[in-house]
């Protein structure tokens with residue numbers, strides 16, 4: 001086995017204890033693991049943004065823009081530090097699909113900790129068809145398969161292809177909703193994405209799903225930037 005971040009062989013770390021209880025899901029060495037930073041308090045209770053206030057400024061703003069916030073709660077695992085930025089760039093923009101192996105265990109553990117009793121349908125944030133072809137895979141779907149091998153990838157589709165990352169913060173919070181439903185959605189949904197930034201994308205999905213009849217929408221994201 002080798003570390004999927006730095007490619008160092010991890011063979012030498014195997015001990016007698018490991019032989020008795022094999023570490024099946026260790027895809028990252030401890031040095032690399034230590035460089036990912038867990039998202040820790042104080043954070044907004046709703047979206048996990050770093051915040052002294054229990055509800056952050058962004059969430060209050062969304063409440064104003066949308067009257068009722070369609071997103072009930074977001075849980076994020078890591079911060080967007082430089083080490084994570086490099087890993088995500090490899091994953092999303094340089095096609096390193098295998099790197100997601102290092103996050104599968106923690107995503108499943110986080111799901112179990114916060115959401116396992118909620119009977120939620122797992123739904124990755126869709127990419128537009130154009131972006132999907134360009135990238136070769138949907139990173140959100142790859143992460144969602146950490147929880148279930150059959151996430152719901154049919155109900156929600158994305159139509160436009162405008163790059164969120166090229167828009168200003170204001171443009172992103174006010175841009176037209178590119179998501180549509182193709183069939184009646186399940187009642188309770190857990191959206192999965194790699195990164196929660198302004199929350200625009202996830203709230204647009206949540207709003208579309210709610211308008212189509214879903215009752216509650218939560219999200220689990222790998223990173224809170």
Ligand SMILES: [Zn+2]
Pocket residue numbers: 003004005006007008028029030031032033
């Ligand atoms: Zn490593």
Ligand SMILES: [Zn+2]
Pocket residue numbers: 044045046047048049055056057058059060
């Ligand atoms: Zn918030």
